[in-house]
Structure formats: C-alpha cells, structure tokens
Amino acid sequence: MTDAQQFASDNYAGICPEAWQAMDRANRGSASAYGDDDWTQRASDAFRDLFETECEVFFAFNGTAANSLALASLCQSYHSVICSAQAHVETDECGAPEFFSNGSKLLVAPTESGKLDPQAIRKLATGRADIHFPKPRVVTITQPTETGQVYTVAEVQALSAVCRELGLRLHMDGARFAHACATLGCRPADITWRAGVDVLCFGGTKNGMAVGEAVLFFDPALAQDFDYRCKQAGQLASKMRFLSAPWVGLLESGAWLSNAEHGNACADRLAAAVADLPGVDLMFPVEANAVFLTAPDTVLDGLRARGWRFYTFIGGGARFMFAWDADPARVDALIADLRAVAGDAGADAFACAAA
Ligand SMILES: *Cc1c(COP(=O)(O)O)cnc(C)c1O
Numbered sequence: 001m002t003d004a005q006q007f008a009s010d011n012y013a014g015i016c017p018e019a020w021q022a023m024d025r026a027n028r029g030s031a032s033a034y035g036d037d038d039w040t041q042r043a044s045d046a047f048r049d050l051f052e053t054e055c056e057v058f059f060a061f062n063g064t065a066a067n068s069l070a071l072a073s074l075c076q077s078y079h080s081v082i083c084s085a086q087a088h089v090e091t092d093e094c095g096a097p098e099f100f101s102n103g104s105k106l107l108v109a110p111t112e113s114g115k116l117d118p119q120a121i122r123k124l125a126t127g128r129a130d131i132h133f134p135k136p137r138v139v140t141i142t143q144p145t146e147t148g149q150v151y152t153v154a155e156v157q158a159l160s161a162v163c164r165e166l167g168l169r170l171h172m173d174g175a176r177f178a179h180a181c182a183t184l185g186c187r188p189a190d191i192t193w194r195a196g197v198d199v200l201c202f203g204g205t206k207n208g209m210a211v212g213e214a215v216l217f218f219d220p221a222l223a224q225d226f227d228y229r230c231k232q233a234g235q236l237a238s239k240m241r242f243l244s245a246p247w248v249g250l251l252e253s254g255a256w257l258s259n260a261e262h263g264n265a266c267a268d269r270l271a272a273a274v275a276d277l278p279g280v281d282l283m284f285p286v287e288a289n290a291v292f293l294t295a296p297d298t299v300l301d302g303l304r305a306r307g308w309r310f311y312t313f314i315g316g317g318a319r320f321m322f323a324w325d326a327d328p329a330r331v332d333a334l335i336a337d338l339r340a341v342a343g344d345a346g347a348d349a350f351a352c353a354a355a
Helices: 017-026 038-051 063-074 096-100 118-126 153-166 177-184 226-232 241-253 255-274 297-305 328-354
Strands: 056-060 079-084 105-109 135-142 169-174 199-203 213-217 290-294 318-321
Touching: 017 241, 017 255, 038 056, 038 213, 038 241, 056 063, 056 226, 056 241, 063 096, 063 135, 063 169, 063 199, 063 213, 063 226, 079 118, 096 105, 105 118, 118 135, 118 153, 135 153, 153 169, 169 177, 177 199, 177 255, 241 255, 255 290, 255 318, 255 328, 297 328
Parallel strands: 079 105, 079 135, 135 169, 169 199
Antiparallel strands: 056 213, 199 213, 290 318
C-alpha cells in the first residue's frame, strides 16, 4: 500500500525505471565481485564519456561516505577544509568528514545564500598562517546548494582561480549534480574539471537510484589508494554490479538529465503558482528542484491539517523537494491547498483589520 505522494524529501521517491531495469539485467546470472565486472566497467566508461575525460571513478553507498572519503583523500589530518555554514558536510554528516580524515577541521564561512564566494575563501585561507592553525587545503562547494541555488560556470571558475592561487583543492558535493546541469544546460565537464573542480561526488540516490553515489577524480594522481580508503570505510560493495548497473541505466539512457529536468520543472511550477499569494514568499530563488516557502503559521498548520508533510528546519520555512517521480497532479493539489489555506488566512487578516 502506498500513501499519497509527499514532497518533504526527494529521498521519498522510488527507483526510476531505467535504474530498475539495469539492476534487473544485472541480476540475470552471476558476475565477478568487488567491481571486477562488466557493469562496473561500463558505468565507469559512461562517466568518462559524459565528462569527456579519463577520470577515475569509484562507487559508494551514500553521499556522506562519498563526501567524507573524497575530502579525506585531499588532505592530511592537520589540514582544514573550507565550506559554507549551510554545507551538508558541516550540518548533516555527523562529523564524518572530520572522522574519516582523522581530524581535518572544517572551516566554516558565514554565507548569505549557502554559496561560497572567492572573498570568503581568501579570508579563511589567509587569516592565519602560523603553526597553531590547521592549514587550509581544500574548498568544498555544494552544487546545487542545500537550499537549491546553482553556481554558474563563471562562479565555479572564480572559486577555482582563488583555490589555485592559494594552493587549495576544489571538491564539489553534487548530491543533486544532475539538477544543476539541467538548470545550466551546460556540459558536465564545463561545470566541473574544465572549471577547475578536482573531485566530484555525483549523487545517484536523488537522481532516481535506490542507493549509490559516484566519486569522480579528474586528476588521477589524487585517486591513489582511494579503493583502499573505500574498503576500510566499509564502502566497497562486494556485489558491486548492483551499485554500478543503475548508473549504466541512468547515464546511457539520458534519464540522469531528464529525471532532474522533471524535478526542476515541478519546483518551477510550485514557485510560479505562489508568486501572487499574499503572505507566502519564496525564501530562496528556485534554481533546482527545491522550493522553500515562508508563510504564516496558520498557513503551514493548514497545510499539515490537509495532510501535507514538509520540513521546517531551515529558518522556519517549509521545504518542498521534487524528485524524478513527482506527479504534476499532486503538485497541483499542493498548489490548490496552499491557495485555499493562504486565502483563508488572508480573509481572517482582513476580517481582523476590518473589526
Ligand atoms: C542528500 C545529500 C547528501 C548525501 O546524503 P546521504 O544521506 O549521506 O546520502 C550530501 N550532500 C547534500 C547536499 C545532500 O543533499
């Protein structure tokens, strides 16, 4: 039995047909273990085709592991990693980046929108240069950010320029990387290695897979021994083909992009529909598959009373996330309910003012 669709998280979605069918094909018969199989080879090659470069590709179970191990591979324990205050690595990974790097400290930049800018990096990276401070070594950015903003190619180029100047590596948390590509309409290479990104964590889970993220090293030297790091961290899948085959399904069919385009379009649909609603405002520009709304408590309570689930852990606003499977009719039902409760709240306010 399934409940009516909710948009509280893009992780509520199931597995998309392309990923599912590839897993089904991988399930016919046996194959070599630990990544020494055709599916894993084919998925790695599909990434190299998509990114137009001979990158090193690894598969992890989730984004926390992918980010943490990637960052750990870029620095020593006495180094530090610059990130935004809203970064998932800072707020939602339970200290895993510090744990897997044996203590590399996260240096948190206060940012308005969750986007890092060159000045913030320069300030943190050059503020202290003495032996007592953990030496800045890596910058990590989230593309799109946790609140759904997308870095342009020029913005990533500007960040990587300051990284190069200051001797810093650039990591990209791309848990929703496909959604950023859908928005930018650019080649994946242009927003990553051609713009100076050293390592990308490409999210599969929020792109339609059951589970799995890919870690792409654009400088093969940085990938040295990363397979051992994965194994030690419990991230080497013995039946690797079930982690890699869904990528073959997503990448070879183009579903990786169409899934993201669909999620983004649903977010745009909601954002456009609330533009004229009194008291209901967008907290952030809608540039990917997330919509954050501020609204009076009466409106949010009214939505909950009508059965809608959503998170309000960022600034008290309501977050709605749209995955590959978002049903436009359900988006319209949400819009209709939002209009109804916001209209009631507006009428109440009017009645109060008139009284
Ligand atoms: C979802 C997400 C991740 C990965 O989270 P896991 O639960 O560990 O898979 C990483 N970064 C961002 C920005 C995310 O939204």
